[in-house]
Amino acid sequence: MIGLVPVSVATGLLSSVPALLAFSVAPMAHLSTLDIAVIATYFGMVIWIGFYLKGRSNTSEEFFMAGREMTAWIAGLSFVSANLGSLELMGWAGSAYQYGILATHWYWVGAIPAMLFLGLVMMPFYYVSKTHSVPGYLNLRYGEHARVLAAVSFALEMILMSGVNMFAMAVVMKVVLGWSITFSILVSAFAVTLYVALGGLRSAIFNEVLQFVLIWGGAMLVPILGLIQAGGVNGLKTKIIANMHSDSYFHLWRDTGSFAANPMGVHWTGIVFGLGFAISFGYWTTDFLVVQRVLAAHNLRAARMAPIIGSFFKMAVPFIVILPGLLGLVLLQNPDGSRRQLVGEDVVAACSVDTTSSKVADPAACSEAMTSKTNLTTAAQEKVLSAAPGTELSSYNQALPLMMVRYLGPGLLGLGITALIAGFMSGMAGNVSAFSTVWTYDLYKPLINKKGSDSHYVMVGRISIVLGVLVSIGAGYLVQKSHGIMDYVQALFSIFIAPLLATILLGMFWKRATKIAGFLGLLFGIVFSVSLFVWVHLNPANLRYVALSPYAKPMAENVFRALWACLFTAVVIFLVSMVTKPRPAAELEGLVYGVTPLPKEDPVPFYKNEWTWAILVVIIFAVLNILFW
């Protein structure tokens, strides 16, 4: 999911595309025949799954909701996998290289509390209402206008995200393997269209679980082998302190008392309230892309268990993402054996080599970028300017692929690359399957054709997937032509999600919230969020007002903007509700806490009870935070 991708990769990798594509970029790796066979096997498998599931996706309930027959394990793995895209893996490994384990906040405080809250508190309302989508819940609670507003913004977001995801994959394949952009886009788009249009949500979920296994199978070797070479955890710590002259790389909270005390430029209030509440709760509890996976569970207990199972795996992800970034700090080497320093994408772009002259295209700009933005020695800078083979700069975002190339030989490298491709493709599949559901149920059915047959809506869903992918390809090429668009697409996530969170939370837990208040709160919340984004975009100095500090860095912008947008929406809903007529309590049954009799669940042994596992998650979460304080 691109929305949670760090700013460094979102605005870095893609914004430097012109330079990456215009000039020669030596591929980081060359695949052997065995690697190609591994990748081809994966494509064969996903297409096989698509064709197999076609016969089990004939009704709308089967096609859009996977028949609501997923077990807690499958729904849980799919739920967490929908957020485990390749851009995220590469971006957070790069962030760990830059900022140390501060990046882990996005996996722990930025996910675990929200996942538990979804499973234990919110899921009964989503599940009991039998809604097909999050906009569908808004329709039941606030009426048609709120549903259409949420559905249109979500559908737009999904299509653009899918296009950006597709293009990002093509760029990564170009940089890592030297593949053509068009080849990567067409192959991935074809495979995703085929298996999602055939098998619907069930196919998307199957492939997400498959991707989850592949990511662990392909990426887990990197930290294992890296730790062996670094001399274990203690060896890694000693080497990082010796190289970086700081132990702040190992602390989650200690240096977050002020914006200036940590390299990320964030404050603990932003992490706890902005990331841990507004962004995290917004994403994990109201983004239909992930909630759809849990709605496909076969009963309420499975739906409640799914996010809790997912939270165990979410807590473990830093092992394959953050640790390789930290290991890269001490293990990556230049061909001459010296420590290889990674730099920002802007520096890589400034030092691109011209294909015709085989020289750095703009030596002055390259020299200026290296001097002002890196710690490279004069000798190292001269090597880069010489443009000799093996002296090219690599960016932070390439930390994970570089570590893969360092340890994975034929076959294993193919598995690692397959894991990245699978991550991209399942991200696209998630986007288009969620788009298809929202388009069919929340836009086409209520606004265009209310009386279609069940098979008609399945056909509309299939067609919308094909059209959605085609529009995504267009969006991908639009990003290629106009790279500033990436900034806006990235911002869409935090612009929409925070107002939606406040709207749903108040709707679910405050029966006094009225229909018109919900619609106006969501509308004005989105307008407010867009305004904040534009205000900072036009003048970056305004960030100090949004994040409340002159030392705040771009990473702080998203979290504080989300926090203010969420609070603003809540205030609008509160004020409008107080002057408008509330709905009768009887109409809110099944939708709002306090007027909804929750279904009684059959008693189960303690080891099958969701509360037991949730308590265990809380204990592990607390221990990890204290351990890495």
Next chain:
Amino acid sequence: MRGSGIPIWFFIGVLLSIYGLMIFGYGVYEWNTGSYPPLVQLTNLHTPVWWGGILALLGFFYVVKFRPGRASK
């Protein structure tokens, strides 16, 4: 997934088995011939052999346990 049909775990088992065998086979070849990729680190650990073996065993387990017609509800 509940109900009839091939469970996802079977597909995962098939894929892991194929990958495991391919990687294990290459690892054995590499070990026998001593032709290690020059830029790859820690080749002395023979990673493809043991990692390929683990993947294959895990894959076989899933294929057998979740083979069509035997999937637990």
